[in-house]
Amino acid sequence: MEDNMYEYKMQKENEEDEEEFPGEEDEEEEEVEEHVMSYACEDCDYRWEMSFESEEESEEMQFCPMCGSANTTQI
Numbered sequence: 001m002e003d004n005m006y007e008y009k010m011q012k013e014n015e016e017d018e019e020e021f022p023g024e025e026d027e028e029e030e031e032v033e034e035h036v037m038s039y040a041c042e043d044c045d046y047r048w049e050m051s052f053e054s055e056e057e058s059e060e061m062q063f064c065p066m067c068g069s070a071n072t073t074q075i
Contacts, residue, residue, distance in 0.1 A: 043069040 034051045041047075041064035048065060052058040062072050 038075045039064075039072050040075050041067060041069055042071040042073060043067055047075070 034053060035055060035058050036049055036051045037058045038047065038049050039062050044064060044067040046064055046066035050058075050062065058074075061070060062074075063070055064072055
């Protein structure tokens with residue numbers, strides 16, 4: 001009889017652990033749309049991709065991560 005009560009209590013505790021708190025589900029499902037842009041350096045011909053959370057960020061001047069030049073173009 002004690003074994004059955006122990007198993008019942010353990011099962012109840014596991015069920016409680018699996019329950020989600022209100023609002024917790026929304027945080028996991030909320031995804032930020034990322035914009036991936038490709039760039040090329042006109043000086044050293046290095047090419048790379050960067051991801052941005054907004055289009056405004058992607059419009060800022062990009063510097064080449066290889067040589068540091070500002071002479072870059074979006075491709």
